Amino acid sequence: MTPELLITARLPPFLFEPLRARYACHDHFQATDQPALLATAGPRVRGLVQGGGTVTPTVLLDQLPQLEIISVFGVGYDGVPVDYCRTRGILVTHTPDVLTDDVADLATALVLMTARGLVAAERFVRSGEWSRGGPPLTNRLGGKTAGILGLGRIGKAIGRRLEALGMRVAYTGRKPQADVAWRYVPTLAALAADADFLVVACPGGAATHHLVDAGVLAALGAKGTLINIARGTIVDEPALVDALQRGVIRGAGLDVFADEPNVPPPLLAMDNVVLLPHVGSATRETRQAMADLCRANLDAWFAGQPVPARIPELA
Numbered sequence: 315m316t317p318e319l320l321i322t323a324r325l326p327p328f329l330f331e332p333l334r335a336r337y338a339c340h341d342h343f344q345a346t347d348q349p350a351l352l353a354t355a356g357p358r359v360r361g362l363v364q365g366g367g368t369v370t371p372t373v374l375l376d377q378l379p380q381l382e383i384i385s386v387f388g389v390g391y392d393g394v395p396v397d398y399c400r401t402r403g404i405l406v407t408h409t410p411d412v413l414t415d416d417v418a419d420l421a422t423a424l425v426l427m428t429a430r431g432l433v434a435a436e437r438f439v440r441s442g443e444w445s446r447g448g449p450p451l452t453n454r455l456g457g458k459t460a461g462i463l464g465l466g467r468i469g470k471a472i473g474r475r476l477e478a479l480g481m482r483v484a485y486t487g488r489k490p491q492a493d494v495a496w497r498y499v500p501t502l503a504a505l506a507a508d509a510d511f512l513v514v515a516c517p518g519g520a521a522t523h524h525l526v527d528a529g530v531l532a533a534l535g536a537k538g539t540l541i542n543i544a545r546g547t548i549v550d551e552p553a554l555v556d557a558l559q560r561g562v563i564r565g566a567g568l569d570v571f572a573d574e575p576n577v578p579p580p581l582l583a584m585d586n587v588v589l590l591p592h593v594g595s596a597t598r599e600t601r602q603a604m605a606d607l608c609r610a611n612l613d614a615w616f617a618g619q620p621v622p623a624r625i626p627e628l629a
């Protein structure tokens with residue numbers, strides 16, 4: 315029997331079409347009557363495909379009694395109720411590694427854009443202001459300190475890039491990492507106090523909710539810029555807006571927000587922030603590789619073969 319899948323996110327055609335060719339797919343994301351879809355197909359669904367940013371409530375999973383696997387199209391699985399899945403024996407898979415370099419490139423770009431005022435400089439040319447004088451001076455990166463919160467796959471790739479730009483690298487996390495020579499700082503507040511750029515690269519979810527709060531931003535101080543490519547929930551956004559408005563920190567480069575696609579309106583008016591629409595992994599090559607891995611996880615499971623990328627908690 316062809317396994318039935320519930321699709322709970324907007325998937326790109328290069329993932330959805332191959333899935334439709336192999337599985338009976340129920341598009342919950344686009345369904346006009348989601349309760350009716352769940353009532354009819356829910357009892358037969360064996361797999362669920364969601365996005366990295368999708369929040370999957372347990373009440374939805376309660377309606378899928380035959381569910382065996384959740385395949386996340388993304389590396390972050392903070393939207394999956396992992397403890398619930400463990401209890402029910404539901405496997406959770408994701409797409410690590412294949413997106414690491416692109417996300418690290420984007421974090422590096424945000425560091426460069428904020429330090430060198432590149433968005434304002436580009437506007438300066440387009441507006442014709444250049445003919446009336448030179449643009450303002452900006453800030454050198456070489457010799458400055460990057461403090462990375464969460465030195466995992468992406469954090470390490472960011473560290474390598476920023477080191478190549480002549481920056482010092484330090485990091486914090488729940489424990490020191492064995493395979494790096496960079497300085498481990500045990501607390502986030504101490505790392506922020508040291509850092510010129512505080513780069514957030516840890517997972518989202520309850521354990522990291524509002525880890526970057528008013529106290530951490532005060533420690534980062536007026537020399538400091540916050541870069542977040544991880545999850546909006548890790549930063550207390552009202553505290554960030556307040557810190558930027560009052561000049562407590564110098565600036566921010568943000569690819570992620572607490573309530574995407576909604577961005578706090580005060581940020582839109584600030585010249586010292588760079589705002590991107592969650593594009594860390596958004597290259598054709600990487601999204602294709604993510605799609606292939608998302609599908610490979612499902613194919614392996616339903617073929618009874620070893621699954622390439624289970625989340626570590628349920629491995």
Ligand code: NAP
Pocket residue numbers: 389390391410411413417463464465466467468469486487488489490515516517518521522543544545569570592593594595596
């Ligand atoms: P990873 O390899 O699992 O790295 C996460 C790091 O965070 C680990 O070093 C971990 O170290 C640390 N960490 C975990 N829990 C922590 C906590 N409570 N406090 C402090 N540090 C903690 O994951 P990754 O592949 O690098 O991805 C990181 C995150 O990037 C993802 O979860 C996702 O949310 C985000 N992301 C964003 C985009 C985008 O488009 N902007 C794209 C992909 C991924 P310890 O275990 O030693 O603490």
